[in-house]
Amino acid sequence: MKRLVILAAAGALIVTACGSGGTDSPLIIYSGRSEELVQPLIDHFTESTDIDVEVRYAGSTDLAATLLQEGDSTDADVFFAQDPASLGSVASLLARLPQSVLDAVDPKFADRNGQWVGTSGRVRTFVYNTDTSLELPQTIDDVTDPRWFGEVGVAPTNGSFLAFVSAMILERGEDATLRWLQSLAANDPQDYPKNSPIVLATDSGEIDGGLVNHYYLLRLRAEGEGNNSENWFIPAGDVGTLVMPAGAGILSGTDMPEAARQFVEFLLSEEAQTYFAAETFEFPLIPGVQPAEGLPALEDLSTPDIDLSELADVLDDATRLVSEAGLV
Amino acid sequence: MTAGPLTTPVEVRPSPGRPKKSSRGWWTATAIVLLPALIPPISLGWQVLTKGTGTMLPLGRLLELFASTVGLTLAVTITALSIGTATAWLxxxxxxxxxxxxxxxxxxxxVIPSYMAALTIIGATGPNGLISSWLGFTIPTPYGFVGAWLALSIFLAPMTHLIVSPALRLIDPATEEAATSLGAGQRRAFFTVTLPQLRPALVSAGLMVGLYTVSDFGAVSLLRFDTFTRAIFTLYEGQIDRRPAAALSLVLIILALAILFIERRSRSRAGYAMTRARRARRxxxxxxxxxxxxMAFLFAFAFVSLVVPISVLVFWLIRGLSAGAELGVFWDETLRSLGVSLAAAGLAALASxxxxxxxxxxxxxxxxxxxxATWAIYSLPHITVGIAVVxxxxxxxxxxYQTVFLLVLTYVAMFMAQSVSTVQDSLRRVSPVLEDASRGLGRGPLQTLARVTVPLASPGLAAGAALVFLSVMKELPATLxxxxxxxxxxxxxxWSATGEGFYTMASVASLALLTVSILPLLALTYRDLSD
Known part of the structure; x- marks a missing residue:
């Protein structure tokens, strides 16, 4: 029994020793972007500003729901999310950002009310195996064409797919979106939990193509694979080539408004934007920083005209439609 | 560890002479350590009553999920029990x-968590899979029911092995010898004499395997098989409205309680007494x-359950390194995992x-x-416990909220049942005569506890702590x-490296987790070897 007490105490000691080594009140960031992607950047922020940061990593939607559940009692200072829908759904908890911050990017990549700002561009794309004999989709509707029967990978529960469906609701309305989802479901799509396994499956020839975000293929190449596939940006200017900026907002209840603002400004600095381009293969959103090699310029893509601030209002509808269509 | 929670593998000992007075303290302590078991039903019930359920899944979909969950649970339980009993007997x-x-x-x-099992199955099969490249032709990746069934069966069979092994050694050899001397063949003796005596151990192994299957979300998510737990996780992750996930969790809690209730009502109280003097068995x-x-069976099992997963992890590591991926060593993460696992293991054993x-x-x-009550909370999917505790x-x-203290407390509540069952098993082997003698010789109840009961229960406490340690190391949804x-x-x-496609990082973290887990596992099996 004595040994058990020692065991428990040893555990407690280890936990306190490595739990939070920093100061009493670090800047708390809720990050819907993964640790693998953004921790190096955050470390660099701490080095250059001496502001200690503590991050909670989880899914963007998950964190948005958590913020709503915590309400005013939340400890978070900054919400750094993967998509505009998550940011928009916690609008009631966000403060308005300074105009100088908002002006750094094209207004279409910031919130209408100035409560969040886009920090890097993620673009929906159709990844395909270069050996495919199938004709590539010219519009998002071609993806549900019978020629792609059983050959398209989707991640129907994944946040970026739901954001894409939300955008379609804004573009076409609920009924038309449900019809599109139903014809996709009727075309025997292969479902995956996330984007990266779709890209893996496409690259290995298990499927011919899939609806994903553009950077997963580039990441796979950085791991030494992914040489059998390419990204295809659907040229019709529909939601098939939707730009979903990752973005950040500051909680209105923050006790460190100054540090929080510095962090958001840092994300829009040339240094951070170059990092996004080179390390996470996303599109930089400030002028003068180029995207990674092999990617077209953001302006050259045919993207849909959608008010990203409205995405949040239809996100739960998107989830419902995906389930109604029988995709999950 | 042996046997089970709900079983009495050796004889049920009445203890007429046990003093009443000292037991009041133990009942109080029991009530206190079981208090957290009330949190999930109360929190979720309160949430659903005051805030409503939001848009629930349609009834047809619920029934579908129910059917797929029950189907998978039955298939995995039968397979894991068969494989585990076979390895234990051999x-x-x-x-x-x-x-x-x-x-x-x-x-x-x-030591291999179900999500790692699923991940390595995906990495081993398919056109670019490791096994496919060894064989020279493609083994398709077994998505859906088959994949989930394989992953869970293979990695839950060891649980059966660990529970059945000690029970096999406890069977009085005389009964089998009697059967064979009366002309029954080896096989007949096994099925008519050995197997019935294993029933209590098999029931508890079946319960552990079955409940684990119901609550698993890693393997079914990665291998794309829809169960109740996956549906809850999907709702929780993908929707801003948290009410449907909470309402569905409550449904699952009621379901789990119903299963336990039925199990208790129907279980046999028959026990098998063993003659005390154990003889060496040929x-x-x-x-x-x-x-x-x-031998072919054992080799095949070791190949699928150990060689393949470890090869896939090492393959990813080498591939990533040669492509120039940066290698992080997860010291902090390892220490945190180790810290909470140790703390939870020690506390759970004490509480049990x-x-x-x-x-x-x-x-x-x-x-x-x-x-x-102990088993009720063990049987809840960890995602529902997590939602309720939040x-x-x-x-x-x-x-x-969001403290290590609450995290460890939740682990203790969730996994205490494992330790309770191993400690019960040890205590059943303590002759009441020893405790009575101690009392008779003038020792107080506390002294008797410290000098007699605890030392005799210590193998069970150690085994319980080791099991809890392994469970906490692997735990994912509640930790998230x-x-x-x-x-x-x-x-x-x-989990996060896998989701983002950073397989090199995932392999480093996986290998670290396996390394830390091996020591307590060896301690568990060492006990079996020396028994």
């Missing part, structure tokens, strides 16, 4: 070569084709002592209820929800 009762090595190898896959001699077949004592002393309605902390215990800000563990790093 390594405990026969003269196969290198028996001790096989005994450890058969238990070893227990192992079953294996010759010819049965021996060949058995009073529970095990009151339930072993007396078998009545109250002790039955206590046992049910509601609880935000509503009634804000200062505890309850960890403090910035408190990343190995399990969380594996």
């Amino acid at each position: 390594t405990n009762r026969t003269d196969i070569p290198a028996r001790a090595v096989w005994m450890i190898l058969a238990a070893l896959p227990l 192992p079953v001699e294996m010759h010819g084709w049965p021996k060949g077949l058995s 002592l009073p529970v095990a004592m009151v339930t072993t002393w007396k078998r009545n309605k109250l002790s039955g209820a206590v046992e049910s 509601v609880f902390a935000l509503t009634w215990a804000r200062p505890l 929800l309850l960890r403090p800000n910035g408190f990343e563990t190995l399990a969380i790093r594996i």
